[in-house]
Amino acid sequence: MKKIVLIAGLLLVTADSGCSRMIDEGFEKALGPTPKIMFLDPKPPEDKNNDFLSPYRNFVLGKVDASQFPETPRDFIDYLPTKFVEQTTGRHLPADPAGKTLVVNVAVLAYQPALKFQKATGPTEEVVAKVELVDKDSGKVVGRAICIGRTYQSVGLGTKWKAWGLCRAIVNEWIDEYYPDKDDREKTAKEEPPK
Numbered sequence: 001m002k003k004i005v006l007i008a009g010l011l012l013v014t015a016d017s018g019c020s021r022m023i024d025e026g027f028e029k030a031l032g033p034t035p036k037i038m039f040l041d042p043k044p045p046e047d048k049n050n051d052f053l054s055p056y057r058n059f060v061l062g063k064v065d066a067s068q069f070p071e072t073p074r075d076f077i078d079y080l081p082t083k084f085v086e087q088t089t090g091r092h093l094p095a096d097p098a099g100k101t102l103v104v105n106v107a108v109l110a111y112q113p114a115l116k117f118q119k120a121t122g123p124t125e126e127v128v129a130k131v132e133l134v135d136k137d138s139g140k141v142v143g144r145a146i147c148i149g150r151t152y153q154s155v156g157l158g159t160k161w162k163a164w165g166l167c168r169a170i171v172n173e174w175i176d177e178y179y180p181d182k183d184d185r186e187k188t189a190k191e192e193p194p195k
Contacts, residue, residue, distance in 0.1 A: 035169035036148040040130075044143060044178050051180045052142070053133075057099025059088050059175060062134065065107040072111045076127065076159035079194070080106070083163045086192070087171035092185040101136035104170060109146075111162070126150040127162040131170055145174060160194030 045052055061084040066072035084104070088095065110128040126148055133143035149165020151157065168191075176182060 034150045035165055035173050036150065037169045037173045038146040040144040040146065042141075042143060044174075048177055048182070051178060053102065053175060053178045054180050055100050056102040056179075057094045057096040058101040059093055059095070059171075060101060060103055060136075061085075062103035062105040065105070067107075069108045069110055072108045072127075073113075073159045076111065076163055077108075079160050079163045080167070083160070083167045083194070084171070087164075087167040088175075090191055091171055091176045091189050093171070093175065093179060102142070102175075103134045103136050104175075105132045105134060106147075106166070106170075107131075124150065125157060125162060127166050129166060131174075133175075143174070147174070164191075164194055 044050075061081050064077050064080055066077060107130045108127065109130055110126075112124075112126050127150075128146065128148050131145050131147045132141050134141050147166055147169035149162050149167070149169055151161050151165060176185070179185075
């Protein structure tokens with residue numbers, strides 16, 4: 001009798017965790033990767049209405065440096081510019097090459113793919129980068145941060161989702177937060193998962 005109760009309990013836990021996993025997968029597919037940001041020096045103003053990035057009319061991805069973490073997948077580096085443009089366009093940030101330009105330089109510090117045993121149990125993958133916002137005209141760094149793109153489910157496995165997560169940290173959590181008319185622009189912002 002004890003064995004039957006134990007087996008029934010294990011089946012219930014397994015079924016419950018399988019259901020929970022399906023829900024988690026659905027959430028990540030719908031919401032995308034998780035962006036994280038930790039501001040360094042100089043820190044942006046506490047008041048987001050300060051709009052310290054308002055003079056900029058063009059946002060471009062500059063140098064992507066993987067020398068500090070040579071194991072960074074090449075296709076992650078290749079895909080990053082595409083997703084950066086998609087994020088800035090999706091947030092309706094200006095793209096006027098004749099205007100004042102902010103260059104975004106990225107130095108990858110770590111890239112962690114899921115381990116083989118994690119792929120079945122709920123993988124976590126992430127990319128960690130030091131990012132600098134640089135005024136193109138003066139060469140002055142106007143912001144530094146550690147940015148992270150992270151996924152937790154198998155739907156988010158792969159380099160394209162990590163590039164998306166990192167660009168979300170840079171664009172959504174940083175540039176967009178300190179750029180004018182944020183609320184109006186976010187209402188129409190649309191993000192598409194990588195194909």
